[in-house]
Amino acid sequence: MATKKFMFLNRKAPYGTVYALESLEVVLIGAAFEQDVSLAFIGDGVYQIAKNQNTDGIGMKNFSPTYKALGDYEVTKLYVEKESLEARGLTLDDLMDLTWEDEDDDYAEKPSIRLVSAAELAAVFDEQDVVLSF
Amino acid sequence: MPIEVNGKSFETDEEGYLVNLGEWEPDCATVMAAAEDQELTENHWEVINFLREYYDEYQIAPAVRVLTKAIGKKLGKDKGNSKYLYELFPYGPGKQACKYAGLPKPTGCV
Numbered sequence: 135m136a137t138k139k140f141m142f143l144n145r146k147a148p149y150g151t152v153y154a155l156e157s158l159e160v161v162l163i164g165a166a167f168e169q170d171v172s173l174a175f176i177g178d179g180v181y182q183i184a185k186n187q188n189t190d191g192i193g194m195k196n197f198s199p200t201y202k203a204l205g206d207y208e209v210t211k212l213y214v215e216k217e218s219l220e221a222r223g224l225t226l227d228d229l230m231d232l233t234w235e236d237e238d239d240d241y242a243e244k245p246s247i248r249l250v251s252a253a254e255l256a257a258v259f260d261e262q263d264v265v266l267s268f
Numbered sequence: 269m270p271i272e273v274n275g276k277s278f279e280t281d282e283e284g285y286l287v288n289l290g291e292w293e294p295d296c297a298t299v300m301a302a303a304e305d306q307e308l309t310e311n312h313w314e315v316i317n318f319l320r321e322y323y324d325e326y327q328i329a330p331a332v333r334v335l336t337k338a339i340g341k342k343l344g345k346d347k348g349n350s351k352y353l354y355e356l357f358p359y360g361p362g363k364q365a366c367k368y369a370g371l372p373k374p375t376g377c378v
Contacts, residue, residue: 162375165331166333166374166375195327196327197327202326206337207334
């Protein structure tokens with residue numbers, strides 16, 4: 135199977151709609167089939183990877199721990215749009231510590247989150263074969 | 269179809285996976301394995317327990333490729349390879365071991 139570059143664009147808050155969870159499931163499926171998968175978080179989508187999520191009050195499963203498994207799936211490119219983060223008064227410190235282990239570098243833990251401007255993100259989109267928006 | 273374990277009934281889906289993950293107890297695995305003529309050795313339990321820990325931490329059942337790599341890291345290369353895992357779980361380490369462990373079918377598993 136030929137490898138394609140897949141970009142999953144995440145635009146919505148994690149709960150309240152099913153978009154975030156659906157996106158994550160398709161990401162895991164795509165990665166299981168050894169495709170080159172990237173994620174981007176813009177708008178309220180940045181809340182999907184916020185720290186300390188607690189869903190006790192809304193009766194939904196807190197699936198945020200699953201983002202920490204992305205490194206195991208070799209999904210190591212998580213682009214976060216700087217403008218979206220700033221507009222919500224957030225910084226990188228408010229996001230989960232998402233890392234991957236580089237087998238070629240003695241299993242060094244490396245950060246998966248890449249903070250990029252809207253313009254830089256546009257360039258990343260340009261390189262993709264497939265873009266799926268959630 | 270429900271399975272009977274220690275006099276209790278556990279609901280399973282059409283493929284034999286537990287419906288309520290929280291209900292699992294070790295004997296569920298023993299009963300499921302016996303139904304498939306599969307004996308559970310210490311090596312099987314090692315994988316089952318590993319999967320339960322993985323689910324606890326990440327809330328997903330890992331794909332086979334991910335499981336193989338993670339087992340290799342934790343238990344050594346002689347166990348982190350598909351030959352070893354398929355010998356233990358001939359129906360597929362993802363599908364079969366996850367079922368015994370009371371987890372859902374791995375995401376991306378068809």
